[in-house]
Amino acid sequence: MGLHTLAFKEWATHDGVTVSGEINQLRDKRLAIDAEDWLNTLLTAQTTREPLLPALGGLPFALKKHVNEHLEGFRNAGITPTFVFNGLDLACRDRAAIAKESRIAAASLDEAWRLYGESKADDAVAEFGKSCTYGTYHILRWLRSYLHIEGVRIQTAPSAAAAQVVALHNENFADAVVGSMSCLLYGASRVILSLDWETKLFVWAEKPKCLAKLNLSDDQFVDLCLLSGLTILAPPPIPEIELNPAPLIAARELLARCNNDGLLACDSLKNDAYKLLFQKARAAVTHALWIDHTGKPRTKHGEVTPNNLHDVIGQRLPDDIYYYLSRGVVSPRVLNWRTRLEVFEVAPLDGGSSRPYQTLVSQKLAPLRTRSMALMSRSLHNYYQYTDVELVCWYEMDRKKALDVPDALQSSQAADRWHVKEDVIARSAATAGLDMQRSPLYAAVSILSQPGIPEKTITESLPQPATGTYTTRQELLGNATFRFLEDRGYINNDHTLSAWGKALKVALDHAAKTEYLDIGDDHREAEEAIFMAFELHRLDALNSLNLFPATSYQGAPMRGSDTDKANTLLLSRIACLGSFQHGEIGFTGPLSRHLLAYHQMAAATRGALRDLLEMHALSMLLKGAASRDLTPPDYSNLGSDLPLLREPDLGLSLVVKSYLDELSNEKRTDITKWFNHATDIKSDLEKAWEMWGAINAGIQAADSGIVNNDTKTTFRKADEWLAQKLKQAAAATNGT
Structure with a gap:
């Protein structure tokens, strides 16, 4: 997603739809920031990227320094930021799309290691750098905690962070949004694309300028965004867009050939699976999910929503869970597994071709996955308590393994x-x-x-x-x-040490x-x-x-x-x-x-x-x-x-x-x-x-x-x- 974000920013800059101003103009303002887009910018920008990150795992060595520089910049400028993290995946982010991204990254990393083995150091570093945003789940988890410890406002959206930052702006909890094209997709009239603390300048893109430059209406712009693959919603539909260095232009050409109609463009691709994803993504924009100031999840059109909305934005969870998610008590991963009824294991940074790693995730860690979901399921609707979850791994996509989550509910009561x-x-x-x-x-x-302490810790009933x-x-x-x-x-069960x-x-x-x-x-x-x-x-x-x-x-x-x-x-x-x-x-x-x-x-x-x-x-x-x-x-x-x-x-x-x-x-x-x-x-x-x-x-x-x-x-x-x-x-x- 990081390189996709850059693609839109490069287009916006090249085609003159951006405006720059002095950061001092933002003094005393409140900014709602798409945290994952902000992180991806740090991980991919030439001045802050660490290309060998996929070869080392962990955190980038300079990440804390870069984060602190930004936080100091906000403080010096009198700006109050709120960082919003992505929540649960939308239904249009299906296994096929995730697997495709994983395969591309794994192939690139495999090539990087081949070059390294041939002592082609410079070429290897360049190849490693192509995947520097792959597998950043643990980095996001650390970033969420670090920002909170530093006294910065954080929030996790129920689904897309871009939808949440736009909602914060619309409800007057923020004066401007910082993010990517996804913010324009969800209705923002302008989005700040970058803040440069050295030059004291910031750059933003305006939606009316984008529409004028592309000669599109609002609805047609949504179709273009989805076809381009430059948002978190839908993958690019065909190689001519996916592999194009200017995917937005390639998508614009496809749309133009189809009378500027996204569904006609999907029909022209003769790919029913992609068309369904496109329709789901379109509905996810129309019925954007966000969480209000009370912690209650809401959709863009309130109660006027289709009965099958769960097929678009995912199965519904209790409001309390969305609140604890928003506060960072839990990360989205287990919630995603439970609502999607599937644990999908992707290849690790080394490529995952070794049998020990495959055995680890497919067999040895499976009971841990089961226990985690069973603990949550005990407090959920009967649908979740009696519905199992399947495990699917990247190396054998056609094989599914039941995790027996309903059977583990009773053993979680201790x-x-x-x-x-x-x-x-x-x-x-x-x-x-x-x-x-x-x-x-x-x-x-x-x-x-x-x-004498173990017995004091036992309470048979509250x-x-x-x-x-x-x-x-x-x-x-x-x-x-x-x-x-x-x-x-x-x-032990009597609370003594085993x-x-x-x-x-x-x-x-x-x-x-x-x-x-x-x-x-x-x-x-x-x-x-x-x-x-x-x-x-x-x-x-x-x-x-x-x-x-x-x-x-x-x-x-x-x-x-x-x-x-x-x-x-x-x-x-x-x-x-x-x-x-x-x-x-x-x-x-x-x-x-x-x-x-x-x-x-x-x-x-x-x-x-x-x-x-x-x-x-x-x-x-x-x-x-x-x-x-x-x-x-x-x-x-x-x-x-x-x-x-x-x-x-x-x-x-x-x-x-x-x-x-x-x-x-x-x-x-x-x-x-x-x-x-x-x-x-x-x-x-x-x-x-x-x-x-x-x-x-x-x-x-x-x-x-x-x-x-x-x-x-x-x-x-x-x-x-x-x-x-x-x-x-x-x-x-x-x-x-």
Whole structure:
């Protein structure tokens, strides 16, 4: 979508339908901003793009800097922004359209890796850059939270963000809208396309000028927008538009050949499937969905809507869910699955041709998807409680797998026994020297390890009336975390720690003792890395096996003996769970498709766990556990407080692999020369060893019923190997 957005902006600039003015003209104004369009602009603009993002995963290294520059610009200009994120997909965004985008991106990334393998670095970087907005779900999740933490107004639309920003303007909650052509499609008379804080200028496009330049009416302009594929609604219909560097002009020519009638244009394509998508998209514009200031979803024409509107904008959910979505308690992904009755897994950044990743998403993570949807479905209409959801994967589109969501409803009721009050959480966490908001996972297992506390956390039934149980930030976060950890098997039914919970606590205690928990700016990074290692082990994915084909997945450890390579691989895989200290500039350095493939397995697992956390929070709220006196920021705080928010990049894994490879090399090289913008490789390596030490401590302490002796031996020998390697490095004169 990012490149599509640029295509319209380039046309508008080239054809003279834009106007520029000084940003000072916007002083004291309120702007409603399409957040995804704004992010895509950052990810694709020449001055801010990081082309190697698809090779690294995680967040762009300079993203926070660019976001802060914009926020400072708004503050200095006296502008109040409201960032609006896309909500649920509209029905016209069908699986075929999503699969097509995924295939195009995967083919481009495959070509980039081929070029990289042939040492054609410049060509590879250029090819990677073509997909720099692909797979940005986790970036949007982080951006939503970061903006809220920075005190910026955020909102998630019930569906299209463009429709919501136009509604905010129409209802006088905003003085202008910032976005793309989609805003004009939904009725805006003008849209700000860019704000340049260096030149102090902003540029906007006016709809009357667009209509005059294109010689079209309002309705014909809507047809043109949809045919062009430059909006979030409908894909481009034919290659002559999709592959054209000027898709708007190509679509205009098609429309002109068909008497400026969109339906006639669809008929001329002789593609019934596309025509149906076009008609749905047309109806989605006519009956645009938005949420009012009370949190209630509305359509453009109110009650005058067709009976089958759900075929256009999707199945209806309760108003409360749209409100919690708008405040950022939950992301749209699970809601999309539940309303579309389908989980569609797309290819990961590495291409997804490896069997281990395919098995992970099609089999091992499927129960997590089921649990997440079951938690939400308990509070929904009977239609959802008795209707199943199917799983479809990109590599076998014709095969569907039932997820048995209705069968999982009863097993989700254990979560309702958690109603832990503020005094228990705060007092017990303080006894352990912890803070729930700072370290929710560690605080939760530490609280329940204290004598007499587990029984105080059990409530068989809520007091009547049920509303108002939770009134504080700690209660909301704590109870969501307790429910999640019980669901994942770290807590027993009597709320004592299970064998997994005890092993996790040993690992976290070790991290606290070595002060690993306090390393870095993100205080949750350490506990989340340790937790993720346990989860990957439980999925049989934390090992040194050669999971990916060497011919196409280059970048595996290559120095030393087979033992050296295996141990290097195990430590490098664990390192992908931590962050990398890098300058606020695009990455330059060695890449590894092999390590990226494992990183994507970890990322898919993290995403599935975060989904489950959000659904526990949502289920808790839908059951009336929270006080009605909570404010909108309170709900946004909950969304930001929940663990597993940020996905680490591959940088630390690349550093560890490079360093250990060189320790197994007869002639060692100083790897700091390979990572030009790394800020402190020495401390990054020390952090990686501390991470390994904590995880190994938990593995060794685990009951043999959950971690077998072979695994313990593998980890113990790897630990001894690492200690020997580091000892040799310390004694060598050419250390690094």
